[in-house]
Each structure stands twice: as C-alpha cells, then as structure tokens.
Amino acid sequence: MKTCLVVDDSKVIRKVARHILETLDFDVREAGDGQEALEACSQDSPDVILLDWNMPVMSGMDFLRALRQTEGGGAPKVVFCTTENGLGHIRAAIDAGADEYVMKPFDRETLESKLQIVGMA
Amino acid sequence: MNAGMTASLSPAATQVLTSLLESRTGQQIEPTRVWRIGTALKPLLRELGLDGFDQLVAALVGPNAASLADRVVDALLNQETSFFRDALVIESVATAIEQLDTAEPLRRVRVWSAGCSTGQEIYSLAMTLLDRGNFRSASLPDMLASDVSAATVARARSGQFSQFEVQRGLPVRTLMRWFEPAGETWRIRQEITRAVKFRQHDLVDGPMPPGLFDIVMCRNVLLYFPQAVREKVLDRLARAIRPDGLLVLGAGETVLGLSDAFAPCQRFRGLYRRQADARFTFAA
Secondary structure (H helix, E strand, O other), X not given: OEEEEEEOOOHHHHHHHHHHHHHOOEXXXXXXXXXXXXXXXXXXXXXXXXXXXOOOOOOHHHHHHHHHHOOOOOOOEEEEEEOOOOHHHXXXXXXXXXXEEEEOOOOHHHHHHHHHHOOOO | OXXXXXXXXXXXXXXXXXXXXXXXXXXXXXXXXXXXXXXXXXXXXXXXXXXXXXXXXXXXXXXXXXXXXXXHHHHHOOOOXXXXXXXXXXXXXXXXXXXXXXXXXXXXXXXXXXXOOOOHHHHHHHHHHHHXXXXXXXXXXXXXXXXXXXXXXXXXXXXXXXXXXXXXXXOHHHHXXXXXXXXXXXXXXXXXXXXXXXXEOOOOOOOOOOOOEEEEEEOOOHHHOOHHHHHHHHHHHHHHEEEEEEEEEOOOOOOOOOOOOEEEOOOOOOEEEXXXXXXXXOOO
C-alpha cells in the first residue's frame, strides 16, 4: 500500500483529502504544519506528500526546501495543494522541487489525475 | 409542481427528446441510458424556469424552437474529455506524424480530430508535437477539429479552460509552458490555437471536408451511434483518409464487423490502417 502524508492546517481539508486518498488505496498520515511534517518524514518517509502553502509555524515552501536538503528527502513525490493559484506561485513551487501542483478547490478526479501524473495512482 | 418532480420524464417526452437528438446528430440513447436525459437537461429547465420536461417539449414547438432545440441537443451530447486522455494513443499519433513528416518532407501532414468536443485532444497532440521538439508552431501539421455542436466548437476554438479542466490529465509543467492565466480560467497560447482550424460538422450527414487526411482521430464518437450509422460513418471516414492512412478510435471501439476498409495497424497498437484497396458500401 502506498503512503501519503497530508500537510494542511485545516482539519476539514485534511479530512476531505484523507477520504479521497483512502478510496484510492493510500495509507494516510496527517500533519498540521511544515514542522510536524518534517518530523513525520524523519520517522518514516512517505511515497507522496500533499502539501498546503500557507500554514502557521512552518509554511509549505519552507518545509519543501528543508525536506529536499535532508538525506532521502528527494524521494517523496510532493504535490502542492493550495489556493495560491497564480503562475508565479506555481513556478516558485516547481523550482523549489515540487513534482505537481493542485489548485484548490479540488475534487477526487483532480487529485487522482495528479497522482497518476506523478506515477502514484 | 415542485422541483423534485421535474425528474419525471414521460414516455412521450422521452420519445420527442431522443428523436430530436437522433435526427440532429445520428446519436441514439440506449434504453439503459435514458436516465441521463433528466440529469443532462435539468440545468436547462432551471435556467428557463420551466416546470417539467413536458413543458420543455411543448416549448420545442413554440416560438424560438430552433435555438431551444440547439440547446437541448448540446445538453444531451456527452462532451466528456480531458487533456492527454489515453496518453499512449497521443504519443502513437505524434510518432506517426513525425514519421510521415520525415518520409515526405515536402508535404504537410493532415490530421483531423472528428468529434473534438472542447478541443483537449487536438491541443494535447499539438503540445506533444511541440514538446518533442521536431515541430515549431509555424510548422505544425495541418490540423482540423470538428464537432457536431456549434457551441462546443466555439469553446474549443477559444482555447479557454476552467481550473478544473486544466487539472485533468495535464501535467503542471505543461500548463506552465503552454497556458496563460485569464481571470479565473486558463487560455492555451495563441501559437497553438492558431495552428488548429475548428469547425462545426455533422459526421453522419454533413459534407466532408475537402482533400484527404493522413490521420483521423474519431474517439468515443461511434459508440453513441447505432450499428448502421457506425457503418456509414466508417465508410465516410475511409473516403476521407489516404490509402495507408490511420484511423484512431476510442479504447472500447472497433471497426470489426463494421468496415472492411480498415485493418488493425501493425506498427501502432490500437490504431487502424485504411486499406489501399478498400471498397465502399455506401454511395459517396
């Protein structure tokens, strides 16, 4: 079973994402900010990370840069999932090492399509 | 009558609506798919403030009946599509185009997306050709895309897609390369939209586009036609494709038992080759 870490400060979004991911046969873990996500990754690296941009404590971008510098941190596929829908944000995320980008609001089909594109669904 | 009751569709109304669709497009709604009529037309009922399907059917013989009929037909057509749907097929078509272009460099390859819906298929092909690097936007093949619905063709031609549409099948790097934000939507770059000719066209009865095509993509179109119409359309397509040219059907579609003019292609799996010695059953 593939594993996915959902990183979002909104409990509602985490719940929606978890529900969709479980129907796609993912084993799901959750983190409420970038710092929690880094700790979760250091314990057990997930196959995919669904990553919000704006979060307290540590943002998605800071998390991504930190993750990509850790040993083995290049392995997880990182899919940004954010309301930041401008081309500038998308470019910055890809330059920082994100694999895919989901613009909120999203639905099951969007998420499934993006996971297929990164080879995970 | 309350909103919930609009779902009830009388046999008489069903008959009128299905024959309207069939007479305009050749498409038949299977008895097991009749439930879709209600779902597909409910937004239109709401918009027009009509109380039920019987009222809609009555309006179809009233003033402005012609434009209402267009809208009913548009709503009944299944325009389901996405970017890079069956990505391997798009890759095969791109390879076939490149090979033809190399073999006959002085002739422009001609491609037709017949039943193009909102344009994702032909645009995916154009983006693939450009990204592979063997074509520039000015040297792209001659690309025609057509659909029976004029409203759908207009959308395809605009090259404008919703945020949901650009997230179906389209890798974000491809989005960054070939699209520009346009308010809440995304617009495919002009160098691509300009390379495709769009037109409204009825595959069953409309006059066929002039000249012969090297490749025709007619995917997930035949499945909506009854067998006799499938045979007729395949016959018409065979006449529009050069000898040894290619026909691309949807994943669940076949020419078997419907046309002798095509045979499975040896080089590209799932594609059909127009036989050089094809004989036609229907008059031109």
